[in-house]
Amino acid sequence: MTDLFMQAAIAQAKKSLAEGGIPIGSVLVIDGKIVGAGHNQRVQKGSCVLHAEMDCLENAGRLTAADYRRATLYSTLSPCDMCSGTVLLYGIPKVVIGENTTFQGPEAYVQSRGVTLDIQHNAECIQLMQDFIAARPQLWFEDIGE
């Protein structure tokens, strides 16, 4: 069963898709509450830095180090080098990942820096990405710098 926070991340991914964007979503959870949510903004805002995780963190606003250090970041897809680096910058201790079948960020490196990764192999997350990549491969490759 998909937990409620991953469901919220998937809802963000679907919102992005409905807007004509890339279907990746993210939420930030602190003390059992969602404090930020976001989705990829490449199409919607013409942004090269607002991947879902970045948009989510930006929407959560300026937090203290103490906040980040008890936070969990949820993402429908394995975080890329940029988003993983942001997790490391702010010392977010745990990332829950919907899937890493269609794309895999620097998971081993992130783990070596002390971050716990929970990879859920979520079928809905995989389907969202596979359908999107088949439909709009150039947009996808642009998003991952390829």
Next chain:
Amino acid sequence: MTDLFMQAAIAQAKKSLAEGGIPIGSVLVIDGKIVGAGHNQRVQKGSCVLHAEMDCLENAGRLTAADYRRATLYSTLSPCDMCSGTVLLYGIPKVVIGENTTFQGPEAYVQSRGVTLDIQHNAECIQLMQDFIAARPQLWFEDIGE
């Protein structure tokens, strides 16, 4: 002598300082031309993701992988985990760094991934950061997740 591109990055840092923000600046150079410039936006935009390098890349807009792969990123300060991860995501091959005395990102890791770092030990960049950290330590620590 400070090269023209680092001078432009320093000008961005000073602009940020004059706005009440954190004095770190960045420019992106492709084929000998500045295609994007930016500075830290934590104070100005309440942003936790727009470090100078991120703001610079965002201002450069959506570029192709071929563009990034012949780009050089200039920053007045050693890029943190987030900004370094963004360099890796987009395959930017070279980063020119004003200074890494007051702060040092994951330089060895970035180099191990094939990125060339040119660290300039620029006295003006060091002075900007030392004065700023002495004046506003809490803001500085927030910016680096401490």
